[in-house]
Amino acid sequence: KAGVTxxxxxxxxxxxxxxxxxxxxxxxHRSVSWYQQTPGQGLQFLFEYFSETQRNKGNFPGRxxxxxxxxxxxxxxxxxxxxxxxxxxxxxxxxxxxxSYNEQFFGPGTRLTVL
Amino acid sequence: DQQxxxxxxxxxxxxxxxxxxxxxxxxxxxxxxxxxxxxxAEGPTFxxxxxxxxxKNEDGRFTVFLNKSAKHLSLHIVPSQPGDxxxxxxxxxxxxxxxxxxxxxxxxxxxxxxxxx
Numbered sequence: 001k002a003g004v005t006x007x008x009x010x011x012x013x014x015x016x017x018x019x020x021x022x023x024x025x026x027x028x029h030r031s032v033s034w035y036q037q038t039p040g041q042g043l044q045f046l047f048e049y050f051s052e053t054q055r056n057k058g059n060f061p062g063r064x065x066x067x068x069x070x071x072x073x074x075x076x077x078x079x080x081x082x083x084x085x086x087x088x089x090x091x092x093x094x095x096x097x098x099x100s101y102n103e104q105f106f107g108p109g110t111r112l113t114v115l
Numbered sequence: 116d117q118q119x120x121x122x123x124x125x126x127x128x129x130x131x132x133x134x135x136x137x138x139x140x141x142x143x144x145x146x147x148x149x150x151x152x153x154x155x156a157e158g159p160t161f162x163x164x165x166x167x168x169x170x171k172n173e174d175g176r177f178t179v180f181l182n183k184s185a186k187h188l189s190l191h192i193v194p195s196q197p198g199d200x201x202x203x204x205x206x207x208x209x210x211x212x213x214x215x216x217x218x219x220x221x222x223x224x225x226x227x228x229x230x231x232x
Contacts, residue, residue, distance in 0.1 A: 004158070006158075033219055033220070035220075035222075042204075042223070042224040042225065043159075043204065043206075043220075043222035044222075045219025045220060045221070047219075048219055058219055092158075092220075103164060104149075105161060106151070106158030106159045106160070106161075107158050108156070108157050109158050
């Protein structure tokens with residue numbers, strides 16, 4: 001079974017631009033979460049989508065947004081990029097089983113550099 | 116305020132010996148804990164998990180211990196192998212419906228494990 005895929009793997013943008021990152025979950029996984037990893041803050045939760053709806057959200061400004069499509073694929077968008085947005089953005093998918101714990105499986109990440 | 120803490124940024128262990136990675140948490144609502152391993156330029160790989168109804172879970176060379184009263188968990192790797200050299204993240208969750216909850220998975224900042232030959 002193919003793992004979580006993320007595109008692009010690397011991206012360079014300048015301040016003020018906007019960026020869209022894409023994530024394809026493991027087949028059958030309906031929940032997709034996004035995380036930001038930086039050297040100073042570590043891995044921080046951005047948001048989670050399930051059935052095309054944002055179910056949970058971390059403590060990030062509104063410039064960070066996402067969506068999920070009917071095939072469970074997800075995109076995240078960052079508008080008006082700032083230097084501090086430079087990070088590894090990780091997508092994780094999990095199999096939804098109500099009332100049960102579900103491990104999250106991560107993709108390789110998209111390395112975003114903002115100049 | 117860090118809710119999940121890994122106080123050792125790095126740990127060096129000889130090949131064949133036991134590696135013990137520690138993690139402390141402060142949020143009493145956390146009831147599911149996971150360990151992930153990460154190599155450079157790759158996403159974290161799930162290793163092992165434990166729910167708060169247990170105090171130990173084993174999977175091959177990996178064992179996770181949970182001490183709820185101390186809000187402490189540890190990952191034991193026996194025996195340690197060169198391929199175990201990586202960054203290990205401890206993560207915690209408060210939701211039974213997903214790998215995360217209202218705050219998703221809360222991660223520690225990681226411990227870089229170095230296995231020496």
